[in-house]
Amino acid sequence: MPDLDPSKINVILATDCGSTTTKAILIEKVDGHYRQTYRGEAPTTVEEPVADVTVGVRNAAAEVAELSGRRLLDDDGNLIRPAQGNEGCDIYISTSSAGGGLQVLVTGVVREMSAASAERAALGAGAIVLDLIASNDRRRPHDQIKRIRDLRPDMVVMAGGTDGGTKKHVVQIAELIAPAKPKPRFGSNYRMPVIFAGNKEAASEVSETFDESVTLSVVDNVRPEMEFENLAPARDCIHDLFLEHVMAHAPGYDRLMKLTDTPIMPTPGAVGDILQQIARARQINCVGVDIGGATTDVFSVFEGADGSPTFNRTVSANLGMSYSISNVCSEAGMPNVLRWADQAMDERELRNRVKNKMIRPTTIPQTAEALVFEQAVAREALRLAYQQHKEFATTLKGVQQQRTVGDTFVQEGGGRSIVNNMKLDLLVASGGVLSHAPEMLQTAQMMIDAFEPEGFTELAKDSIFMMPHLGVLAAVHPDAALEVFEKDCLISLGTVIAPAGATKLGRIAMSYHVSGSTLSEQGEIRFGEQVIFPLKGGETAEVTITPGRGLDVGAGKGKSVSRTVKGGTVGLILDGRGRPLWSDE
Template identity: 30%
Template sequence: MTDFHADTLLAADFGTATTRVSLFDVVEGTFRYVASGEAPSTIEPPYLEASEGMRHALADLQAITGRAMLDEASRLIMPATADGSGADVFVVTASGGPAVRAVLVGLLPDGSLDSARRLAASSYISVLDTLSLGDRRREEQRVDALLAAQPNLILIAGGTDGGARDAVLMLAETVSLACRLLAHDTKPNVVYVGNTALQEQIVALLADGAIISTAPNVLPELGAESPAPARAELARVFQELRLSQIGGLRDLAGYAGGRLLPTAQAEGNIVRYVSRALGTKNGILSVNVGSASTLVAAAFGGELYLNVRPDLGVGVNAAAVLSETSFDNLARWIPQEIAEDALRDFVFNKSVRPHTIPADATDLQLEHALAREVLRAALRTARSGWPRSAPGVRADLLPWCDLIVGGGAVLGQAPRPGASALLLLDALQPTGVATLLLDAHHILAALGAAAHVNPLAVVQAFDSGFLTLGMAITAVGATRPDAVVCQAKLVYENGTDLTVDVKAGSLEVLPLPLGQDGKLTLKPRSGIDVGFGPGRSKTFEVTGGAVGVIIDARGRPIAFPKAADKRFEMMQEWSLKIGATV
């Protein structure tokens, strides 16, 4: 009989539309991802109760693995038993639930208030109002605005360490007055991340009317943000809010030592870890498009840049994309004529019925077009906070990213790996050389939450839960249509080779099966950059994937033919080449 003691890890993630559970175990001496189960979430109104959705997700997992997770009283079996039932360790993440309503306070709009805005953007927070020294409203109007917002959270920044004092205290007094006027049962959480010399005074000022906590200054010096400690405190406050808002969640978190991590923070932890482990100057990028929210986590030089759009998704918040982009931008991804009213109806229907799945190829095209524009809108927001020093071809294009991970049901449930790869390439339009991974089972968040419990499990399990789609190489540079921009030669392990002339506007795939290695030589023409500088050739090792080695010469940004029939024809050709056609 196999001994399962102290080896089994169960991770649960509560999203707006879906609750997922993932099982990890020791296989041949190494932690590996085993399986996942999922079910519709019950954490949103009218239920606001987490355990029912989790029970159904665990039942799905049990059906897949044959291993019992719940006892006869529907309680989680912990620790794991000798027959493989239950789990030794349980971790929890959440992205769904009622919106966290927030008011941000800072000295100057382009200073500490901007830092507070970026900090709030790292979690599932809806900013309702801001206060600053530039606010021209009268004192009573500012207080009325705070009362009208009924915030769950007030985030106060301002003053570098050893800097401004009186102005910070003046703003805090306005917050204190508003908090004392709020009903006792609606005490807001106040997180102070300003001048550390004022922490004691701020706590004393706000203690009567708010639940006050502090963190090190998010802007200790001008131009030198330090968001990590403040982000951790924000995650703790998010945890307390979620545990109080959603029934059953506190009991479930009890199995995890009372710890619940925002999904975004969990994924960000792994993105930062990979960046530091690889020691690369290029980016590590993860995107996760959900029903209600979209997450973009990027790391450059080991520093994490985390951005959440809690108002933008492909389900509950699908309609928000209509204010972010135009009909033409949505329609350009659909290889057939579609009326504007029909496209709008589809988007609104997704908002009303987020659990619906595509009924035919046209529905799938519409859903993937929606996902492309949602991701592009979220990426635009995220990139505004990225470092300008991030290496790349041009400042207006995505910086070089060595690894790109795509997650969310719309990507994970695509009918073919090529469809997931094409969606990522179209939405993100990467440059240089990047490995594309698909997080079909929401493993990134699970590993991020498990890192504090068992770091070794995270390191060992990282390779087992993702699907490698392939390596994507992008050719960037001006040239005439249909001109050869690059010659690519792939030498296989058995000594055979394949040479392809890549033309401008094309998408080429060199077959290289998952797990196999090869040697790729790229010879771009003068002025064309494939990630090593304009016109520079290179030979390097490549590893295969579910799609193969992808060479994207469609331009950056992607150049579409003006004539609709030519566009449809070209899109169908791209889809066929990459294996996305159903």
């Protein structure tokens, strides 16, 4: 085992084994600072005929070695460690979402309470939640058993009841899982891992319900009290079982686990970790999004009710840009997609284009019109995914809250969303349609239109989807991870300033005064207008904004706010279109 003392780590090789591509990056200490220097990629080799993920890892590492001139592999294809001169690396780390990632079945007594807490724990660990079975989910027991039997999860996460509460309903959930005998995806000798994170008083009875086909792990309750959530023990156990069971049975992962110097992390879990690190380091609220062909992941870190950062992640499994593009158009409606297009389009032709994209998911737009349409679809996919995230990232449901008559309708059905666009400091984007847009302005505009940030918000994109690598590095060397995140991972697009609220077109949305080393502007923006001032990356400016009547940029309606803002490849964007953007929704 190499020395994991951060002071002795100067050369780092990191890989992310995706479903189709394994991406490798080299991080080196250059003049006392950690920088991402080279990258390479190769097809992931988890499927037949190779069925050994380490082949793709070595191929990606070999490309990095060729580009960098640093010999990383010996003649037998083994990684050279530690680094000496122009050979080897000090540590090798990896994340993985190959083979469909980590797939989990979640169960609980009350869907909106214990089951929701267990779902948050699973998503936070980087899992895809296949289904959520609860006593009150309106399915009959035999339908629930059939559903459990039909699924092929990697593990089951059980929750239910507060500590010391009733045990009856918790045991009933176990009695649904036991006869269903859910079959795992990997290996005939695989014993289904079940994590029980419910009422500790029911643990022994739950244990007696299962036979030897199950490996039961009992951890602290995710909801020990109605007013308190404790996700870390379940999340840590999910991660441990991911390595012990799932990875051990996936093709070649036993060999990959011997190669790495730290535990392999699920890719989304690593992304969540680096976002939490940056939120703590900067003491900010942030949102990250990764939009893919089939799914869209949204991550957020916002200050919770107790003042501590609260992390949430959601996976919108039906919102993506290729395999799921038809679902996006169906759920949003074609009129909502086309409102983002600045030109007339034939709806019938567009529907054919959607079908062609599903048949040939790797194609990219070949015409300006096709690009406009794809970016319009992306706005709706992101908007819908963010809407789902805000509905999920709430204060705890079932907690008694003091409320006024004005709050009654807001609190109907449980907790309020902790995602507050006015308090959002940093919005980070990744995924092909955002990262590979021909112009940075297009990326920024898609983010603004979909997420509708309010007040002052910094915009950035992940340059080469490096966040998974940095997330797993943060567990070993957080300082190096944060330094590379700031200097090489994030491409700053600039800052957007937008008032919340609405007024009549033509009225003043905001007055502005901007003062910087290369920028000096003042004036007014009318409602419905958007103005962009050049402010380069690395530059800052002092900005004072006075919103129009009835509008708010963070201090209250009509009240001025002065802030220092950062520039970027796009610059300073003053968005006077109001919030929400579309009042007819």
